[in-house]
Amino acid sequence: MSTEILVNVAPRETRAAILENGVVQEIHIERTSRRGLVSNLYKGRVSRVLPGMQAAFVEIGLERTAFLHAADIAHRASEDTLLSAAPPSLPPVEDIRRLVSSGDDILVQVIKDPIGTKGARLTTFVALPSRYLVYLPGGEAIGVSARIEDEAERTRLKSVLAELISAGNGGYIVRTAAQGASAESLREDMSYLAKLWEHVRARAAEVPAGTVVHEDLPLSLRVLRDELARGVSRVLVDSAREYARMQEFAATFMPGAAPVVELYAGPRPIFDLNGVEEEIAKALDRKVPLKSGGHVVIDQTEAMTTIDVNTGAYVGHRTLEETIFRTNLEAAVSIARQLRLRNLGGIIIIDFIDMRDEPHRRAVLTALERALAGDRAQTHIVSLSPLGLVEMTRKRTRESLEHLLCEPCPGCEGRGFIRTPETVCNEIFREIVRQSRQFASRELLILAHQDVVDRLLDEESATLGELEAQVGRPIRLQVEALYGVDHYDVELV
Numbered sequence: 001m002s003t004e005i006l007v008n009v010a011p012r013e014t015r016a017a018i019l020e021n022g023v024v025q026e027i028h029i030e031r032t033s034r035r036g037l038v039s040n041l042y043k044g045r046v047s048r049v050l051p052g053m054q055a056a057f058v059e060i061g062l063e064r065t066a067f068l069h070a071a072d073i074a075h076r077a078s079e080d081t082l083l084s085a086a087p088p089s090l091p092p093v094e095d096i097r098r099l100v101s102s103g104d105d106i107l108v109q110v111i112k113d114p115i116g117t118k119g120a121r122l123t124t125f126v127a128l129p130s131r132y133l134v135y136l137p138g139g140e141a142i143g144v145s146a147r148i149e150d151e152a153e154r155t156r157l158k159s160v161l162a163e164l165i166s167a168g169n170g171g172y173i174v175r176t177a178a179q180g181a182s183a184e185s186l187r188e189d190m191s192y193l194a195k196l197w198e199h200v201r202a203r204a205a206e207v208p209a210g211t212v213v214h215e216d217l218p219l220s221l222r223v224l225r226d227e228l229a230r231g232v233s234r235v236l237v238d239s240a241r242e243y244a245r246m247q248e249f250a251a252t253f254m255p256g257a258a259p260v261v262e263l264y265a266g267p268r269p270i271f272d273l274n275g276v277e278e279e280i281a282k283a284l285d286r287k288v289p290l291k292s293g294g295h296v297v298i299d300q301t302e303a304m305t306t307i308d309v310n311t312g313a314y315v316g317h318r319t320l321e322e323t324i325f326r327t328n329l330e331a332a333v334s335i336a337r338q339l340r341l342r343n344l345g346g347i348i349i350i351d352f353i354d355m356r357d358e359p360h361r362r363a364v365l366t367a368l369e370r371a372l373a374g375d376r377a378q379t380h381i382v383s384l385s386p387l388g389l390v391e392m393t394r395k396r397t398r399e400s401l402e403h404l405l406c407e408p409c410p411g412c413e414g415r416g417f418i419r420t421p422e423t424v425c426n427e428i429f430r431e432i433v434r435q436s437r438q439f440a441s442r443e444l445l446i447l448a449h450q451d452v453v454d455r456l457l458d459e460e461s462a463t464l465g466e467l468e469a470q471v472g473r474p475i476r477l478q479v480e481a482l483y484g485v486d487h488y489d490v491e492l493v
Contacts, residue, residue, distance in 0.1 A: 447490075
């Protein structure tokens with residue numbers, strides 16, 4: 001598989017697209033005004049402890065307080081809270097009041113960005129990533145990425161690390177990029193992480209609560225650190241300044257990757273040239289067309305994401321069951337790509353077209369699992385429910401593409417529908433009667449949208465005349481250009 005990374009740098013926004021065989025699979029966007037917070041370390045202050053939820057709210061300097069669950073607390077807050085991430089010497093206790101107290105200062109790491117109305121999710125189990133390793137100051141064991149499947153290589157990496165680690169110096173997770181790495185490279189990574197941890201501890205002891213102690217790398221450098229292990233053949237960046245920065249980072253931490261990073265200086269925008277802008281626009285649509293003529297409809301809600309598969313214009317060539325089976329197979333691959341492209345997470349319900357044959361059901365589930373195998377986010381698929389629905393979850397750590405790029409419609413407030421002009425006219429009639437009975441006035445003035453006023457003057461003119469005679473006052477209409485269709489006012493003049 002040929003994998004490329006395109007990095008587009010604008011004055012206040014950096015975007016990275018991951019292409020596999022020329023097809024866009026993932027989009028990452030980082031804006032100056034709202035950078036992602038995952039992996040950032042903060043010196044926080046516990047503002048509230050909620051025993052009923054076994055959680056605490058922590059002030060870390062953001063607009064909303066962050067959430068810390070008891071299961072994510074490494075040890076009891078004390079004087080050395082900011083200087084140690086050692087695991088608790090006592091067995092875990094259920095009462096969070098024995099772990100933290102209101103007013104405690106505590107070193108925390110963000111594991112999930114603020115999403116919607118929810119604050120960031122925190123942990124005190126610090127994890128510091130580098131090129132080949134993830135350092136766990138409070139850990140003891142050595143783990144190896146599940147993506148390294150060669151058992152001999154897994155054993156070699158564990159042995160090398162076991163020789164390099166001193167007792168009580170924390171634990172490590174070997175990343176996928178470490179496959180084939182030399183002992184010297186791993187030693188250099190360990191030395192870098194040790195210095196970084198000392199810097200974090202020193203800074204955490206100095207700064208006030210609500211301050212960033214350590215920020216993760218910017219997007220352009222993060223994709224180098226995290227994605228090059230996946231067999232990336234080329235990284236194209238369209239900014240000379242960012243190119244120099246990426247080359248410097250590569251030369252320092254991954255010398256073998258420096259030739260892969262290239263500067264794009266063509267006249268046409270890099271995302272336009274590779275069709276990425278078009279894919280981003282499509283990813284904001286509900287309807288996803290399939291090559292066969294069928295389509296998939298994706299609806300993202302607060303509780304879950306629902307996905308519906310339809311045959312559409314695809315009529316097949318043989319039997320109905322075969323047509324349905326082929327549509328579902330194609331949809332399974334498309335859905336897996338859309339989940340990555342749109343960064344959809346949480347509970348996901350997929351309504352495939354009903355299939356009678358059990359082998360066909362198994363084949364569609366297998367196709368979905370195979371298509372999700374390359375997804376970095378953790379996924380879990382439940383077999384078909386009695387209603388024929390596939391239930392699955394996908395780990396969500398940052399906002400979806402839709403939530404990042406869009407906001408709820410001011411007209412319908414995200415509901416997806418508004419009241420019709422007919423409905424609004426009937427509401428106006430009731431309001432006129434209510435106002436005329438309660439208050440005296442010379443006339444009534446109706447302020448409404450153009451469509452509503454047009455209907456009152458046309459289809460509802462007879463009713464409006466009868467109502468005018470009933471209340472004994474003239475009724476005047478006025479168009480308000482800034483009003484929505486379902487927004488109106490009845491004023492007494």
